[in-house]
Amino acid sequence: xxxxxxxxxxxxxxxxxxxxxxxxxxxxxxxxxxxxxxxxxxxxxxxxxxxxxxxxxxxxxxxxxxxxxxxxxxxxxxxxxxxxxxxxxxxxxxxxxxxxxxxxxxxxxxxxxxxxxxxxxxxxxxxxxxxxxxxxxxxxxxxxxxxxxxxxxxxxxxxxxxxxxxxxxxxxxxxxxxxxxxxxxxxxxxxxxxxxxxxxxxxxxxxxxxxxxxxxxxxxxxxxxxxxxxxxxxxxxxxxxxxxxxxxxxxxxxxxxxxxxxxxxxxxxxxxxxxxxxxxxxxxxxxxxxxxxxxxxxxxxxxxxxxxxxxxxxxxxxxxxxxxxxxxxxxxxxxxxxxxxxxxxxxxxxxxxxxxxxxxxxxxxxxxxxxxxxxxxxxxxxxxxxxxxxxxxxxxxxxxxxxxxx
Amino acid sequence: xxxxxxxxxxxxxxxxxxxxxxxxxxxxxxxxxxxxxxxxxxxxxxxxxxxxxxxxxxxxxxxxxxxxxxxxxxxxxxxxxxxxxxxxxxxxxxxxxxxxxxxxxxxxxxxxxxxxxxxxxxxxxxxxxxxxxxxxxxxxxxxxxxxxxxxxxxxxxxxxxxxxxxxxxxxxxxxxxxxxxxxxxxxxxxxxxxxxxxxxxxxxxxxxxxxxxxxxxxxxxxxxxxxxxxxxxxxxxxxxxxxxxxxxxxxxxxxxxxxxxxxxxxxxxxxxxxxxxxxxxxxxxxxxxxxxxxxxxxxxxxx
Numbered sequence: 001x002x003x004x005x006x007x008x009x010x011x012x013x014x015x016x017x018x019x020x021x022x023x024x025x026x027x028x029x030x031x032x033x034x035x036x037x038x039x040x041x042x043x044x045x046x047x048x049x050x051x052x053x054x055x056x057x058x059x060x061x062x063x064x065x066x067x068x069x070x071x072x073x074x075x076x077x078x079x080x081x082x083x084x085x086x087x088x089x090x091x092x093x094x095x096x097x098x099x100x101x102x103x104x105x106x107x108x109x110x111x112x113x114x115x116x117x118x119x120x121x122x123x124x125x126x127x128x129x130x131x132x133x134x135x136x137x138x139x140x141x142x143x144x145x146x147x148x149x150x151x152x153x154x155x156x157x158x159x160x161x162x163x164x165x166x167x168x169x170x171x172x173x174x175x176x177x178x179x180x181x182x183x184x185x186x187x188x189x190x191x192x193x194x195x196x197x198x199x200x201x202x203x204x205x206x207x208x209x210x211x212x213x214x215x216x217x218x219x220x221x222x223x224x225x226x227x228x229x230x231x232x233x234x235x236x237x238x239x240x241x242x243x244x245x246x247x248x249x250x251x252x253x254x255x256x257x258x259x260x261x262x263x264x265x266x267x268x269x270x271x272x273x274x275x276x277x278x279x280x281x282x283x284x285x286x287x288x289x290x291x292x293x294x295x296x297x298x299x300x301x302x303x304x305x306x307x308x309x310x311x312x313x314x315x316x317x318x319x320x321x322x323x324x325x326x327x328x329x330x331x332x333x334x335x336x337x338x339x340x341x342x343x344x345x346x347x348x349x350x351x352x353x354x355x356x357x358x359x360x361x362x363x364x365x366x367x368x369x370x371x372x373x374x375x376x377x378x379x380x381x382x383x384x385x386x387x388x389x390x391x392x393x394x395x396x397x398x399x400x401x402x403x404x405x406x
Numbered sequence: 407x408x409x410x411x412x413x414x415x416x417x418x419x420x421x422x423x424x425x426x427x428x429x430x431x432x433x434x435x436x437x438x439x440x441x442x443x444x445x446x447x448x449x450x451x452x453x454x455x456x457x458x459x460x461x462x463x464x465x466x467x468x469x470x471x472x473x474x475x476x477x478x479x480x481x482x483x484x485x486x487x488x489x490x491x492x493x494x495x496x497x498x499x500x501x502x503x504x505x506x507x508x509x510x511x512x513x514x515x516x517x518x519x520x521x522x523x524x525x526x527x528x529x530x531x532x533x534x535x536x537x538x539x540x541x542x543x544x545x546x547x548x549x550x551x552x553x554x555x556x557x558x559x560x561x562x563x564x565x566x567x568x569x570x571x572x573x574x575x576x577x578x579x580x581x582x583x584x585x586x587x588x589x590x591x592x593x594x595x596x597x598x599x600x601x602x603x604x605x606x607x608x609x610x611x612x613x614x615x616x617x618x619x620x621x622x623x624x625x626x627x628x629x630x631x632x633x634x635x636x637x638x639x640x641x642x643x644x645x646x647x648x649x650x651x652x653x654x655x656x657x658x659x660x661x662x663x664x665x666x667x668x669x670x671x672x673x674x675x676x677x678x679x680x681x682x683x684x685x686x687x688x689x690x691x692x693x694x695x696x697x698x699x700x701x702x703x704x705x706x707x708x709x
Contacts, residue, residue, distance in 0.1 A: 066608050086611040087620075099609035103627045112623075113613035158613070 016077030016090065016165035016198060017042040018063065023072035024222075025058055032058040034222045036072070040200060040215075045192050047201045047213030051245065055222040056202045057096070060168050063200065064093045077165055087116075092159040094172040098151045100143040106130065106154055107139040113162040129161035130154075132187065148175040153184070160191055167192075169201040173208065185212055206246050210234070218242050234292075238281055240372045243290055250339045251290040251370075259283045263364060269335040273310050273367065280369025288370040294342040295366040298329065298352060299359040310367060312336065313359030317352050327351060331358060456682035468678055476683045484667050484684060488691075491664040494576070495645035498583035499591075502640050503633065505584070506591030510632070511625075513592075514599030528596070531589050543582055543655045547573055550656070574658030582650035587643070591636040598632030599625075634703055642692055664688055 020038040024031065033055045040046045048056045061067040063074060065086035073082045081089050092113065100109050107126055114122035130136040133153035135146075143151055152175050159167060169188075173181045189212055192199050203209050209216050210230035217227040218241070226238045237243035243251065254268035264280055266273045266289050275289050291310075303311055312333060319330035322345075329341045329352060339360065352358060456476055458468035481488070509531070517524040534542060550556055550572040560566035572578055602625065610620030648665030651657035657666070664684060671681035 064612055066611070085616075086608070087614050087616050091612070093609075093612045095605060095609060095612075097603075097605050099603070099605045101606060101609070101624055112610075112615070116614035116619060162613070 018166055018198060018200065019073075019075040020059075020063075021073045021075070023059075023062060023069045023074065025055075025062060025067065026070045032222055033062070033069075036222075036224065038217065038224065040198060042077070042198055043196045044215060045189065045199045045201065045213045047203060047209035047216045048219055049203060049206055049209040049216055049246070050219035051204055054219045056204075056219050057170060059219075060093070060170055060200065060202050063166070064091055064168055065089045090165040091168060092162050092164040092166075093168040094155050094159045094170060096170040096172075096174065098143075098155040100151055100154055100158070102143055105140050105142060106135065106146070109143065109154060110158045110161055112158065117162070126157075126161055129157040132160070132191070133157045133184075149177065149180055152176060156184070156188075163195055163197065166198045166200065169199060169203075171203055171205075172201070173203075173205075181208075188212065210246075216246075218245060220245075236279060236368055237290075238371050240288055240370055243368075243370060248293050248340055249290045250293060250296065251288050252336060253286065253288045255286050256284055264369070266369075271312050271336070273312075274308075274364045275367045275369045276365060279365075279367065281371035282369065288372055289367055290370065291362050291367050293328075293340040294326075294344070296339070296341045296360050296362045298331075298341055298343060299361060300352075300356075302359050303361050308364050309361050310364060311359060311361045314357045315339070315360065317354055317356045317358060320352065320354055322351070329358075331360065333360075452682045452685060455678050456686055458679045466676060473679065476679045477687065480680050480683045481687065483680075484664065487662050487667050488664050488687070490662070491645050491688075492691075494580055494583060494651070494661075494663060495641050495647075497580050498587060498644045499637050499641045501580070501584040502587050502591040503637060506588055506636060507595055507629075507633070509588075509592045510595030510599050510629075514596045515602065515604070518600070518604075531592050531596075534589065539586065540649065540655075543586065543649055546578075546582055546585065547656055550578055573656055574653070574661065576661055578656040579651045579661045579663075582656040583644045583647060586647075586650065587640040590639040590643075594635035594639065595629060595632040598629045602628055630703065634700070638696060638699070642696070645692060646688055 018038075018040040020036055023033055023036040023038075025033040036059065038059075048059060050056045058067065062069050063076075065081070065084065065088070069082065073080055075081065076090060101112065104112070107123070107130070110129055111122040111126035114125055119125065127136055127139065130139055133156055135150060135153055135157065138146060138150065143154065146154065152172065156172060172188075173184055176184060185208065188199070191197070201209070201213060210233075214229060215227065216230050216233055218225045218233065220241045226233060226242045233242065233246055237246060237249070240251065243249035252266070252268040252273065254266040254273070256264050257267045257272070258265045259277065261277060263274045263276050264283050266275060266287060268289075273289055277283065280287070280289070299313070302313060303309075305311060315331045315333035315336075317329055318332045318338070319328075321328045324345065326345055327343045329343065331339045331341060333339060341360065454470060455468075457470070457472050457474060458476075459471040459473040461467040461469045513524055513527045513531070517527055548554065552571050552573075557566060557572050560572070561568065566572070606624055606628070607620055610624045611617070615623060645663075646665045646668075648663065648669045649655055651661050651663040651666055652669075653659065657663075668681050668684050668688070671677045671684065
């Protein structure tokens with residue numbers, strides 16, 4: 001039996017673009033996705049990055065048609081597919097749990113989708129896909145006879161073989177060891193650029209997202225916090241969440257004392273930090289500024305105050321961990337807490353030891369200002385009330401507000 | 407789980423523990439003794455009885471002999487009843503499957519998000535066992551009786567010809583068999599479907615399989631073990647059943663099954679060799695049918 005809702009006897013010509021318009025998904029008791037708008041251009045490799053429970057897998061399931069959105073529309077290649085069922089969508093998923101059919105052989109698993117679409121040459125295509133993941137020699141085995149990594153590659157072959165307009169990957173490389181993971185990352189990238197499919201990759205691994213994707217969207221609590229190419233995201237995070245989730249950051253909070261057209265000055269407990277105006281999201285009031293650990297230089301003695309450099313110190317080295325290419329220092333600064341510094345191992349710079357007194361400096365152009373609201377809201381200054389009746393009152397007020405909005 | 411007992415052969419892929427430990431043998435001893443005492447002994451006695459010949463001196467008693475013609479005689483005499491038993495049991499199994507599978511699917515898959523309802527539904531499936539099998543069958547005789555509501559309605563609608571009873575027909579016997587064995591069909595099917603990974607169905611849908619195709623290619627093969635256990639648990643006892651087909655319950659002389667014949671020969675006619683021969687024929691026939699079925703279903707295909 002074949003499925004007539006998807007193109008018969010042939011593959012999609014190219015990837016299709018995906019558009020999510022005002023998508024939200026509520027489950028009884030919590031909201032998984034809130035008002036999500038997202039456009040993924042055809043042929044791109046898009047990564048949705050976020051911690052577990054941020055709604056990224058739900059987003060994927062909505063696109064695959066395995067869940068229905070509470071509100072909003074889903075368009076694939078310009079066609080509204082919101083009301084169509086999973087088997088009618090030109091989309092394939094590589095499931096996190098692999099979901100290989102245990103009663104079928106590997107080759108039967110891989111050719112399942114092709115047969116449903118009435119492809120005449122299902123077997124040779126399936127073998128080709130298996131060769132791609134280097135598993136053609138196990139074509140006649142059952143999934144249970146394969147290792148976790150092999151099963152994952154079969155799951156990949158089973159989805160890729162259909163050449164869908166949109167391929168959804170749900171943490172597809174999670175079970176692979178580092179070497180195989182690298183290899184699969186490169187292969188995935190090759191397949192993607194060769195066939196021009198649109199890939200939507202969901203992962204919590206920031207390194208994987210950054211190395212593979214053209215565009216990364218960082219998701220938190222059902223919203224996209226920031227989206228852009230990996231380098232842009234890393235160099236100029238907009239929120240505290242992105243600054244900490246994507247790599248590490250040293251963050252300070254202070255009041256803006258002066259703001260010019262080139263830079264703004266923030267007073268953090270008496271130390272003045274300069275941040276380029278165009279790299280700061282907000283220019284007034286209490287803001288959070290930061291710098292990446294590898295952008296910070298260590299000094300044995302107080303460096304001269306020069307224009308274009310932020311200097312802070314003295315502080316004490318509290319932890320040193322040497323990792324070959326670089327050394328990671330933990331520095332405690334009075335009034336500022338602990339800072340992290342990555343120092344490249346060039347063998348010219350001496351290694352600092354535990355307890356050494358050091359000064360830190362970094363280029364003003366490397367600093368960034370974040371958008372998060374650190375305004376002293378009177379209510380949030382007190383620890384939240386954990387009294388049950390209070391929680392009930394609060395959640396009722398919240399629910400009322402939500403119902404009122406609808 | 408006990409319900410999937412018949413499918414246990416499918417796990418033969420696992421290497422069996424070859425090492426023999428004296429403790430294991432010791433622990434097996436009570437079971438072996440029990441089997442020798444209550445299975446092997448009666449079986450041998452049955453074989454001996456089936457070959458006995460009438461005592462020429464004392465009427466109604468039998469002496470040991472090697473009268474293998476007994477088998478030919480019973481097969482000639484009761485061929486019709488044997489065929490009817492197989493037919494009735496097969497039909498009852500089919501109907502029980504048609505009712506039991508959707509029921510097992512509903513409890514195991516549809517009700518999976520609601521454990522409380524699932525438990526309640528399972529209790530409802532098992533609840534009839536709290537009342538004696540005989541009483542329940544008698545209750546159906548009452549319901550189907552000539553003066554009963556069902557017969558009245560069917561006569562009024564002219565579906566039931568005048569003078570035709572519902573009880574004592576093939577319909578009522580097959581109905582009774584189906585009714586009595588539905589739980590035996592439902593529970594093993596429920597057990598396999600309850601452990602079915604629903605993500606596989608999602609994968610089927612994702613790979614362009616419509617719900618019907620996914621059911622045929624994924625759900626059905628993966629519940630085959632339960633279907634097989636259920637059909638065996640229904641067919642074997644149904645083929646030898648003598649309650650539903652008996653005249654005191656839902657049957658009549660037109661619906662006599664092999665179980666009734668064995669009962670009559672043992673208890674009424676006291677023709678022990680014939681009864682024993684029939685029992686052994688029934689046993690052999692079921693063994694052959696079951697082994698063919700298991701082989702045909704392919705133990706390997708079950709997983």
